[in-house]
Amino acid sequence: MCTECGCSSTGHSHNLEHESRTIRVEEDLLAKNNRLAVGNRQLFAAKQLLVLNLVSSPGSGKTSILERTLTDLQGKLKFSVLEGDQQTTNDADRIAATGVPVKQINTGAGCHLDAHMVGHGVESFDLVETDILMIENVGNLVCPASFDLGEDHKVAVLSITEGEDKPLKYPLMFQAADLMLINKIDLLPHINFDLEQCKAFARQINPQIEIMELSCHSGAGMQQWYDWLVQGANRKRH
Amino acid sequence: MWTRECPGFFKKGCALHELSLTQNIVDLATEHADREDAKKILSITLEIGALSGVVAEAVEFAFDVCSKGTLAEGADLRIRHIIGKGRCLDCHKEAAIKTLTHVCPHCGSLSLETVQGQEMKFTEMEID
Numbered sequence: 001m002c003t004e005c006g007c008s009s010t011g012h013s014h015n016l017e018h019e020s021r022t023i024r025v026e027e028d029l030l031a032k033n034n035r036l037a038v039g040n041r042q043l044f045a046a047k048q049l050l051v052l053n054l055v056s057s058p059g060s061g062k063t064s065i066l067e068r069t070l071t072d073l074q075g076k077l078k079f080s081v082l083e084g085d086q087q088t089t090n091d092a093d094r095i096a097a098t099g100v101p102v103k104q105i106n107t108g109a110g111c112h113l114d115a116h117m118v119g120h121g122v123e124s125f126d127l128v129e130t131d132i133l134m135i136e137n138v139g140n141l142v143c144p145a146s147f148d149l150g151e152d153h154k155v156a157v158l159s160i161t162e163g164e165d166k167p168l169k170y171p172l173m174f175q176a177a178d179l180m181l182i183n184k185i186d187l188l189p190h191i192n193f194d195l196e197q198c199k200a201f202a203r204q205i206n207p208q209i210e211i212m213e214l215s216c217h218s219g220a221g222m223q224q225w226y227d228w229l230v231q232g233a234n235r236k237r238h
Numbered sequence: 239m240w241t242r243e244c245p246g247f248f249k250k251g252c253a254l255h256e257l258s259l260t261q262n263i264v265d266l267a268t269e270h271a272d273r274e275d276a277k278k279i280l281s282i283t284l285e286i287g288a289l290s291g292v293v294a295e296a297v298e299f300a301f302d303v304c305s306k307g308t309l310a311e312g313a314d315l316r317i318r319h320i321i322g323k324g325r326c327l328d329c330h331k332e333a334a335i336k337t338l339t340h341v342c343p344h345c346g347s348l349s350l351e352t353v354q355g356q357e358m359k360f361t362e363m364e365i366d
Contacts, residue, residue, distance in 0.1 A: 020280055020366045027266055029259045029284070029292075029358040112255060143255035146291060171338035172291045175352075204348040205338055207327055 040150025058139030322355030
């Protein structure tokens with residue numbers, strides 16, 4: 001029997017107008033990125049990797065902190081580095097000079113790395129031989145906050161030349177970060193920067209955030225950061 | 239506020255994260271529409287929280303660009319705005335908040351945890 005008109009023949013069409021229907025989707029706008037990030041996270045967990053997503057404004061010293069860290073921890077921890085920038089391989093060249101495996105991702109017009117780029121970015125690395133994967137995001141305090149890459153922690157770098165109120169101006173980023181590195185503290189005597197106020201602003205946005213003060217130029221405070229990295233990598237190895 | 243009049247706000251050159259998000263919206267919508275054998279997408283409803291960091295106007299503009307030539311072209315984009323709400327970690331009361339830097343109106347504490355307003359969700363769509 002035809003299910004549309006109830007007559008006994010079946011081989012005819014009705015050409016009925018379709019009625020509009022509403023369907024529930026209930027998906028996060030970042031669902032696609034989040035699914036890929038979950039895939040990355042599973043891969044990283046299987047390889048027992050600690051993965052950090054370094055975020056900051058341009059010029060805060062992310063690459064310089066990395067250079068010094070990779071050099072100082074040589075022989076203690078094995079790193080791989082993904083470098084995100086709109087253009088140039090300048091940062092990857094600096095990292096490559098330390099002897100650590102590095103891959104540059106150029107986002108072109110894009111303002112952030114996403115989970116898809118990172119998934120492909122790590123394909124050339126020997127992840128079994130890596131303890132820590134460092135992902136240096138595009139210098140931007142806005143967009144990278146929303147995109148999960150599959151990392152364990154976002155690490156926000158803030159240099160004292162940027163002013164103490166950055167956490168208030170770009171709260172999403174400091175809310176998303178688990179650790180804040182206040183860099184360039186060797187310049188404190190020369191710059192009008194209220195360190196305690198900066199920390200208070202960050203904790204106002206994110207009461208749980210961990211904060212370290214350091215200078216990758218003078219080396220002050222770097223040991224605390226290295227200890228944090230070693231402990232994090234050890235936890236991953238079970 | 240970014241609008242279509244702003245220089246540089248076009249598909250290839252736009253660097254805003256709203257463009258990636260909107261591309262996701264169109265991909266999700268057309269996937270669902272294909273699964274339902276729809277001929278056209280009539281409307282798409284989103285929920286965007288005041289604290290999500292997403293500019294609704296940028297999504298609206300990017301939607302026109304991203305949906306061109308797809309089943310979602312011409313669909314009515316409906317955006318429900320969700321207000322921000324926080325819970326004080328000190329006095330445990332809730333308060334409406336407009337930014338992530340709010341002060342608790344009950345006890346003056348600066349430690350407020352966001353409980354609502356960070357949504358960016360594709361809730362439903364109408365298809366034909």
